[in-house]
Amino acid sequence: MADLEDCQMEEIDDDPILPDELDLFEESLRLYMVYSLELIIGCNGGGKYKKRPLNTPGSSILGFQAIHPSPGLTRVQKGCAKFPGHIKQEEIKIEDVVRQHALCFLPAKSVCRFKTVSKEWLKWIDSPFFAHKQTNHFKHVSGLFCQFPGESPSFISFNPVACGVSSPTLRFLPEPIDVRTSCNGLLGCQSRLGDNAYYICNPVTEEWRMVPKPTLYHGSGTAIALAFEPDALQFEAQYELICAVTLQDRAALLFEIYSSRTNSWRVCTALCLEQDALPLNGDGFYIRGFVYWETQSGAVLGFDLKEEEYGILSLPPTSNPTGALTELRGELCYLLPRKDDDEWFIEVYGNMDMSLRRVIPLHSEVLGHLVDGQCRALAFVNDDTMIIATETDVIAYQVRARTMEWVIDARTDGFVKYLPYVNSLASVGPFRA
Amino acid sequence: MSSSTDSPTLTTETTQLSPQPDTETAKPTKKITLKSSDNQIFEVEESVAMEFATVKSFFEDSPSTDTVPLPNVTAKPLSQVIEFCKEQIKFKANPDEAQKKKYNAEFVTEKSDKDLVDMIPVANYLEIKDLLDVLNQAVADRIENKSVEYVRSFFGIDNDFTAEEEAALRREHAWAYEGVDED
Numbered sequence: 001m002a003d004l005e006d007c008q009m010e011e012i013d014d015d016p017i018l019p020d021e022l023d024l025f026e027e028s029l030r031l032y033m034v035y036s037l038e039l040i041i042g043c044n045g046g047g048k049y050k051k052r053p054l055n056t057p058g059s060s061i062l063g064f065q066a067i068h069p070s071p072g073l074t075r076v077q078k079g080c081a082k083f084p085g086h087i088k089q090e091e092i093k094i095e096d097v098v099r100q101h102a103l104c105f106l107p108a109k110s111v112c113r114f115k116t117v118s119k120e121w122l123k124w125i126d127s128p129f130f131a132h133k134q135t136n137h138f139k140h141v142s143g144l145f146c147q148f149p150g151e152s153p154s155f156i157s158f159n160p161v162a163c164g165v166s167s168p169t170l171r172f173l174p175e176p177i178d179v180r181t182s183c184n185g186l187l188g189c190q191s192r193l194g195d196n197a198y199y200i201c202n203p204v205t206e207e208w209r210m211v212p213k214p215t216l217y218h219g220s221g222t223a224i225a226l227a228f229e230p231d232a233l234q235f236e237a238q239y240e241l242i243c244a245v246t247l248q249d250r251a252a253l254l255f256e257i258y259s260s261r262t263n264s265w266r267v268c269t270a271l272c273l274e275q276d277a278l279p280l281n282g283d284g285f286y287i288r289g290f291v292y293w294e295t296q297s298g299a300v301l302g303f304d305l306k307e308e309e310y311g312i313l314s315l316p317p318t319s320n321p322t323g324a325l326t327e328l329r330g331e332l333c334y335l336l337p338r339k340d341d342d343e344w345f346i347e348v349y350g351n352m353d354m355s356l357r358r359v360i361p362l363h364s365e366v367l368g369h370l371v372d373g374q375c376r377a378l379a380f381v382n383d384d385t386m387i388i389a390t391e392t393d394v395i396a397y398q399v400r401a402r403t404m405e406w407v408i409d410a411r412t413d414g415f416v417k418y419l420p421y422v423n424s425l426a427s428v429g430p431f432r433a
Numbered sequence: 434m435s436s437s438t439d440s441p442t443l444t445t446e447t448t449q450l451s452p453q454p455d456t457e458t459a460k461p462t463k464k465i466t467l468k469s470s471d472n473q474i475f476e477v478e479e480s481v482a483m484e485f486a487t488v489k490s491f492f493e494d495s496p497s498t499d500t501v502p503l504p505n506v507t508a509k510p511l512s513q514v515i516e517f518c519k520e521q522i523k524f525k526a527n528p529d530e531a532q533k534k535k536y537n538a539e540f541v542t543e544k545s546d547k548d549l550v551d552m553i554p555v556a557n558y559l560e561i562k563d564l565l566d567v568l569n570q571a572v573a574d575r576i577e578n579k580s581v582e583y584v585r586s587f588f589g590i591d592n593d594f595t596a597e598e599e600a601a602l603r604r605e606h607a608w609a610y611e612g613v614d615e616d
Binding site for chain 1: 550554568603606608610
């Protein structure tokens with residue numbers, strides 16, 4: 001993969017027509033755009049598209065040759081040249097530019113609504129090329145999935161008009177499930193029945209895939225995490241389901257990983273015997289090549305997906321169930337609410353030593369009466385927003401602006417995990433017939 | 434970049450590719466004339482014009498010209514685009530991601546819907562990728578909570594569905610209309 005990228009980069013750098021900082025993604029998209037346009041216009045013999053390798057000379061550059069002025073262009077007198085007739089003389093319609101370049105910045109719910117704008121928009125939004133592009137451009141955390149004991153899953157949207165899913169209860173799956181892990185638009189679920197099969201699904205498109213049966217026995221103590229990183233250069237989404245499996249007969253963990261690439265499981269050689277890591281406190285999450293699980297003894301079990309090795313981090317000694325292990329600007333961090341003189345503060349711990357990085361005051365003039373009673377940190381999302389649950393409300397607190405938005409009424413009848421979810425059209429895998 | 438010897442000579446060598454304003458300061462910066470479709474003349478520094486990939490490639494093929502006609506571009510959006518590119522060049526000389534982000538955000542916030550809609554085809558035509566991304570994100574932010582009708586009128590798009598087709602689509606994706614003010 002690295003070779004391929006290097007080679008492509010070189011080729012692009014050599015081309016004088018391209019802007020200095022070229023986005024490889026745009027490149028691959030341009031290529032796909034050629035296909036999709038052929039599909040839409042239907043000029044490629046019944047809408048079939050051929051797969052061309054991305055890095056063959058001439059393919060990714062082809063689109064640019066078309067706009068390259070031919071050497072012998074006609075000149076008008078007084079040094080004022082005329083733009084060559086075959087280049088970009090056509091009228092550019094705003095709706096086409098926006099369709100191709102702006103819709104991908106929208107969350108899935110808005111996009112599904114805008115299918116009704118026009119036939120062109122419908123065709124484009126329904127195409128797999130668009131789903132791929134939107135998955136790579138729209139990366140905002142749009143809300144939280146959660147599931148209370150004995151109920152179906154539910155979705156809390158941060159902006160209900162723009163972000164939402166067609167089926168928050170995931171009823172389209174063939175079995176009743178528990179939603180357990182979320183990553184960039186895809187959800188990992190587990191059946192409550194029979195073999196307790198794992199499912200990967202997209203709650204917007206209602207696409208799903210049942211994961212084959214693992215080789216190890218995944219008992220109730222198994223903690224899982226879905227790892228899905230949208231890749232601009234890779235049209236087929238690939239993901240992994242990492243399971244930390246507690247061995248029945250001894251205090252040890254094994255890591256078993258499902259890969260969508262091979263549609264199979266493998267057991268890693270790493271055997272985790274550290275008492276600190278056992279048992280885990282529910283499911284984990286993925287950040288940039290690593291999976292993290294909180295343990296019940298105030299530590300974090302980290303797993304490096306590339307090296308397939310694990311490590312243990314200690315949480316601050318004051319850690320307790322009102323804290324939250326979460327992602328902050330691509331790094332692991334731990335949020336811990338603390339009350340001082342009738343004011344709530346959120347302590348943010350980070351780095352590999354989980355040291356105190358900063359303290360964010362929740363200004364009481366903003367919080368109002370909510371300052372009384374309990375406070376629980378749920379997550380840090382989109383670089384600047386803290387999601388906090390008080391006794392009565394779930395709120396989104398914008399750290400820089402010190403403003404607060406009400407998200408939903410808090411529930412006190414169960415202590416559940418809230419899974420940050422990105423409203424994307426990510427594909428679950430090979431398209432189902 | 435990862436060299437063990439950080440000698441000053443090496444540093445100058447590696448940076449010579451980027452424009453160096455301090456070398457030959459006496460030389461006046463080259464100006465390029467852009468002519469909009471409504472016959473307005475814009476004189477811009479060469480570095481600004483080179484931000485427009487379309488103009489850049491045009492010049493690479495006919496370096497002797499000094500006036501570039503832009504038959505699809507009117508004066509107002511062009512002037513706004515030039516303003517944006519001038520700022521981007523400053524950020525290229527002194528990279529400051531936070532300031533750049535702030536400038537880009539303010540640039541679009543103060544623009545009317547029409548300004549944005551007029552600038553997008555221009556940024557697309559001139560192939561200014563950074564600006565195109567900024568504009569498209571801004572437009573996306575302005576329409577994400579809006580109804581289908583609003584979006585059609587925002588971009589001047591004709592509805593080419595029959596009433597039956599439209600009703601069927603709305604039924605099929607009923608969930609996507611929940612909570613939207615039909616205006």
